[in-house]
Every structure is written in structure tokens, then in C-alpha cells.
Amino acid sequence: MSEANWYVVHTYSGYENKVKANIEKTIENRHLEDQILEVRVPMQDVVEMKNGAKKQVQKKMFPGYVLLNMVMNDDTWYVVRNTRGVTGFVGPGSKPVPLTEEEMKPLGIKPPEVQVDFQEGDTVIVTNGVWKDTVGVIQTMNHSKQVVTMNIDLFGRETPIEISFAEIKKMQ
Numbered sequence: 001m002s003e004a005n006w007y008v009v010h011t012y013s014g015y016e017n018k019v020k021a022n023i024e025k026t027i028e029n030r031h032l033e034d035q036i037l038e039v040r041v042p043m044q045d046v047v048e049m050k051n052g053a054k055k056q057v058q059k060k061m062f063p064g065y066v067l068l069n070m071v072m073n074d075d076t077w078y079v080v081r082n083t084r085g086v087t088g089f090v091g092p093g094s095k096p097v098p099l100t101e102e103e104m105k106p107l108g109i110k111p112p113e114v115q116v117d118f119q120e121g122d123t124v125i126v127t128n129g130v131w132k133d134t135v136g137v138i139q140t141m142n143h144s145k146q147v148v149t150m151n152i153d154l155f156g157r158e159t160p161i162e163i164s165f166a167e168i169k170k171m172q
Contacts, residue, residue: 004037011064
């Protein structure tokens with residue numbers, strides 16, 4: 001399975017919450033919970049003055065846009081793109097571009113921290129991906145990127161590879 005990223009969808013202004021509800025219903029109906037992970041309409045608290053009184057209200061940070069944490073493939077693209085109220089993904093042409101970590105920081109969206117039960121020097125096995133069932137020894141761990149560098153035996157040579165925390169488990 002590919003990695004989930006945050007994407008931005010353009011909607012008709014004022015239809016953000018309706019689009020969010022429609023996408024969530026479609027996810028449920030088509031059982032796409034493992035591919036479209038989260039749908040958000042970013043809100044912010046704003047103080048408004050009405051009739052001389054201050055009032056705290058929530059306003060949309062980006063009117064006309066909805067954020068999606070999803071695995072991009074033909075099915076998910078089709079489902080989201082053909083949701084009533086969606087005018088398209090943000091990106092050049094019809095190619096959606098995922099948000100970078102720098103773009104997500106001001107939104108308060110942080111990648112989930114993966115709790116690990118291994119450390120440098122431990123022998124681990126890769127659980128999925130290209131290197132599935134490969135055994136190696138962890139050389140370095142990068143907690144900010146959530147990856148380990150481990151040495152594997154490739155064609156009789158020790159070769160370093162970088163693997164996500166989520167794709168490995170400690171050998172017993």
C-alpha cells in the first residue's frame with residue numbers, strides 16, 4: 001500500500017461542510033476507510049464585534065477548500081473528484097500535488113508519532129513493501145522522518161537501506 005498524504009480539494013464556496021459529509025458517506029459506502037483516512041475543513045477562532053459586543057466565532061481558514069489525508073490512486077481520485085460540490089484537486093492540470101510538511105505546520109496537522117520497540121543495533125524484519133521479509137540490523141534512527149537506516153545483505157554485500165518505522169518489526 002502506498003503512503004497517505006494530505007491533498008487539497010477545491011469546492012464551491014459555502015459547500016465545504018457538505019462536501020466533507022458527502023466524501024465521508026462515500027468512504028463508508030465504498031469501504032475506503034483504509035485509503036481515505038481523514039477529511040478536514042480547517043477552522044480558526046476569530047473574535048468579531050457585533051452591536052458593540054465581542055463574540056468568539058469559528059471561521060473557515062480557507063473558504064472553498066477541503067483537506068484530505070488519503071492514499072492517491074485511481075479509485076480514491078475518482079471518488080473525490082466526482083463528489084458533488086468538488087471542482088477539482090489543487091495542482092497543475094488534473095494532477096493532485098500533496099502538501100509538504102512545511103505547508104501543514106501552520107494548519108496544526110502533524111504526522112502521527114509511531115511508537116517503536118526497537119533501537120540501533122537491533123535485528124528487525126521488514127513487514128511490507130519492496131523489502132518485505134528482509135532481515136537487517138538497524139544502524140541509525142531518524143525520529144523526525146520516522147525512518148531507520150539498516151544494513152541488509154544484497155548480492156553478498158552489506159547495503160544500507162532506509163525503511164519507515166511502520167514497515168518494520170523487531171525480531172524475537
